[in-house]
Amino acid sequence: MTEYEIFALKFAGPLTSSGAFIMWRKDWEKQVQRNYYLWCLRGERETVIVDAGVRPDLARERNVNGYVNPAEVLSRIGVKAEEVRHLVLTHIHWDHSSGVALFPNATVYVQEEEFHFAIKDPIGNRPVFSATADPKSKAYIASLEGTQRLVLLKGDREILPGIECLLAPGHTVALQAVAVKTSRGTAILGSDCAHTFRNYQEDWPSCLIVDLVGWMKSYDKLRKKASSPELLFPGHDPLMTSNYPEVARDVTRLA
Numbered sequence: 001m002t003e004y005e006i007f008a009l010k011f012a013g014p015l016t017s018s019g020a021f022i023m024w025r026k027d028w029e030k031q032v033q034r035n036y037y038l039w040c041l042r043g044e045r046e047t048v049i050v051d052a053g054v055r056p057d058l059a060r061e062r063n064v065n066g067y068v069n070p071a072e073v074l075s076r077i078g079v080k081a082e083e084v085r086h087l088v089l090t091h092i093h094w095d096h097s098s099g100v101a102l103f104p105n106a107t108v109y110v111q112e113e114e115f116h117f118a119i120k121d122p123i124g125n126r127p128v129f130s131a132t133a134d135p136k137s138k139a140y141i142a143s144l145e146g147t148q149r150l151v152l153l154k155g156d157r158e159i160l161p162g163i164e165c166l167l168a169p170g171h172t173v174a175l176q177a178v179a180v181k182t183s184r185g186t187a188i189l190g191s192d193c194a195h196t197f198r199n200y201q202e203d204w205p206s207c208l209i210v211d212l213v214g215w216m217k218s219y220d221k222l223r224k225k226a227s228s229p230e231l232l233f234p235g236h237d238p239l240m241t242s243n244y245p246e247v248a249r250d251v252t253r254l255a
């Protein structure tokens, strides 16, 4: 059986915002911190990267605190971004996908519905959606359409033995989580299906909601799929850095 190790790579943070950003409509008066991550799945044969992080010029433009080029963070565990062959994009928000061009030889896996909404649907360009988008990387992803480098997934799909993409809408039209076989069972990288562990624990969404009912159904789906609640990971929780063994600077082993 193919098993993978999962590494969380912090490439930016901490960023501070009102608690209501993390816990929808709660904690307005609290200040909370979040980090930005990409993840590396390391198996015997394959290495898969989940999310692309942020491209350097956009990080500068947006003044992202604590930013390090994701390719540099990956190099700390011996992964060369330009040699990565499999890149899963959980969703097309700037903090998860704008670094896509850092992986020039990767096949990019994204949900077809996410691709269509972000790239082609005029609603996807309305201010409320363009605020979380990056036109440059959207154009790059669009340029891959019709080539071998872009795989548009229609719902749940095993992309490699031991790695399954799971449609989990709510935060975006077609966010996908990634189920990974590990030595401890099936772990789920839920990305922004929850910004923090607390969202899962308290059954409460974070922000940027496109479908609240869908979000709750996605919680049910991911909880059912994970071998244990501890193996369900969020998108931005600083605990992914502080609570797990550090294998290199800002890189921790989740499972």
Ligand SMILES: [Zn+2]
Pocket (backbone or CB within 6 Å): 093, 095, 096, 192, 235, 236
């Ligand atoms: Zn995010």
